[in-house]
Amino acid sequence: MSRTEAGQRPRAVRARFRAGEGGPTAGLAPGHTQANLIAVPADWAYDMLLFCQRNPKPCPVLDVTDAGAWSTQLAPGADLRTDLPGYRVWENGQLVAEPGEVTGHWRADLVTFLLGCSFTFEAALLAADVPVRHIELGRNVPMYVTDRPCRPAGRLHGRLVVSMRPVPPERLSTAIRETALFPSFHGSPVHCGDPAALGIADLDRPDFGDPVDVRPDEIPVFWACGVTPQAAVMASAPPFAITHAPGQMLITDAREEHYRVL
Amino acid sequence: MSRTEAGQRPRAVRARFRAGEGGPTAGLAPGHTQANLIAVPADWAYDMLLFCQRNPKPCPVLDVTDAGAWSTQLAPGADLRTDLPGYRVWENGQLVAEPGEVTGHWRADLVTFLLGCSFTFEAALLAADVPVRHIELGRNVPMYVTDRPCRPAGRLHGRLVVSMRPVPPERLSTAIRETALFPSFHGSPVHCGDPAALGIADLDRPDFGDPVDVRPDEIPVFWACGVTPQAAVMASAPPFAITHAPGQMLITDAREEHYRVL
Numbered sequence: 001m002s003r004t005e006a007g008q009r010p011r012a013v014r015a016r017f018r019a020g021e022g023g024p025t026a027g028l029a030p031g032h033t034q035a036n037l038i039a040v041p042a043d044w045a046y047d048m049l050l051f052c053q054r055n056p057k058p059c060p061v062l063d064v065t066d067a068g069a070w071s072t073q074l075a076p077g078a079d080l081r082t083d084l085p086g087y088r089v090w091e092n093g094q095l096v097a098e099p100g101e102v103t104g105h106w107r108a109d110l111v112t113f114l115l116g117c118s119f120t121f122e123a124a125l126l127a128a129d130v131p132v133r134h135i136e137l138g139r140n141v142p143m144y145v146t147d148r149p150c151r152p153a154g155r156l157h158g159r160l161v162v163s164m165r166p167v168p169p170e171r172l173s174t175a176i177r178e179t180a181l182f183p184s185f186h187g188s189p190v191h192c193g194d195p196a197a198l199g200i201a202d203l204d205r206p207d208f209g210d211p212v213d214v215r216p217d218e219i220p221v222f223w224a225c226g227v228t229p230q231a232a233v234m235a236s237a238p239p240f241a242i243t244h245a246p247g248q249m250l251i252t253d254a255r256e257e258h259y260r261v262l
Numbered sequence: 263m264s265r266t267e268a269g270q271r272p273r274a275v276r277a278r279f280r281a282g283e284g285g286p287t288a289g290l291a292p293g294h295t296q297a298n299l300i301a302v303p304a305d306w307a308y309d310m311l312l313f314c315q316r317n318p319k320p321c322p323v324l325d326v327t328d329a330g331a332w333s334t335q336l337a338p339g340a341d342l343r344t345d346l347p348g349y350r351v352w353e354n355g356q357l358v359a360e361p362g363e364v365t366g367h368w369r370a371d372l373v374t375f376l377l378g379c380s381f382t383f384e385a386a387l388l389a390a391d392v393p394v395r396h397i398e399l400g401r402n403v404p405m406y407v408t409d410r411p412c413r414p415a416g417r418l419h420g421r422l423v424v425s426m427r428p429v430p431p432e433r434l435s436t437a438i439r440e441t442a443l444f445p446s447f448h449g450s451p452v453h454c455g456d457p458a459a460l461g462i463a464d465l466d467r468p469d470f471g472d473p474v475d476v477r478p479d480e481i482p483v484f485w486a487c488g489v490t491p492q493a494a495v496m497a498s499a500p501p502f503a504i505t506h507a508p509g510q511m512l513i514t515d516a517r518e519e520h521y522r523v524l
Contacts, residue, residue: 049308053311183523261445
């Protein structure tokens, strides 16, 4: 994949995904906002928007489309049906397809939610000398379903999903500060340290993404994750939904700096 | 009004309002979160929630009730129909009543939105030696309807409303920093300086609240205001709505520190 500056512009990266390229998006188009995608029938849109409002750490809403639309002001010219590297299609809470584009699955009643993603603050972490292991390794970030229930909303319920990055102790306060200033990308960590406190039995067996090594001196740090609504879809079984594949985000034109609170 | 410590506990302050006391709430129960209230029929709830999501600076959602409920987890034991000092009742965008309680106006289909309020960060401003003129004067904060359109959502549209506090130049960066860390209470200012840039003709004639003097060396600083949804009700004319009276907020039990991002 081209790592030239022009090749890292959001539009160019989306064009490659539209042409069929796949893979996780961590580290791509640095400085630009990445987004989780979840589309549900309009009949479920209020429950989803309320679920997001009631669970703002995992579900920071960046944009909501009108029913049927596949465009967003966050990425002019983008087609939400084709411009992500990978999608998941859900029927009654069951995964029924994992296609590279969803033009054939789209419905006129779909309302699409774009939620902030922790990949976006990784550029700020790297700039502040906080290492990001899964980028070093060229892997997807490890993600885990915790034992913490989300606050339900209407018919939607489910458990919190988190992403994990190992951080050296001397960089921990920097990592917390840098991410706290981006509440739209999940903000500060939900937990630092023992994964058992979140009901995570084995860091080497993530529920989504790839495992990464945690060195003996490092602290596993957990941030709320935008895969949480997918866990809610699995638990709550709406008749139909389309989501991004975990770690395979929409890359928008919006500058991450736009969302920094200070 | 009692200013003893016990008399400033949120429950005690709400009890006074429930008993019929009125007046703006700036400076009351310092350290606790104050909230704007807007209740609309369930048929309008999605439009309102989407309006808030699309306009997060004026409309930071703290809680949304289920239809008909008059309780909130932000203030256990509170009755949303009686525990604010003043209300406004709207029919088709027209103000039809300004009662001290709305038990007789309540409807089983009302969904109530509680939105963050800039009164909450005034304790942090005072602690950081930023003066708050309307508290010094014992007045309501001045509020203005600007010429900036909000991003519409469904049937809801309207213009941004702001509150204004005069800040000495040497305290401006502190005022910006302290409020930026509270995005749930409108966050950083939307404008500093010439009110004409917001289409405000005369600071001495606020659209809501009371005027305050701006001294020659002071900069008028404008924050997005939770009266914005009231302006949307006036502009968009839903069949029915109940709101707080401007400056007369719900005082919740939630600590302001809970919402500080760092």
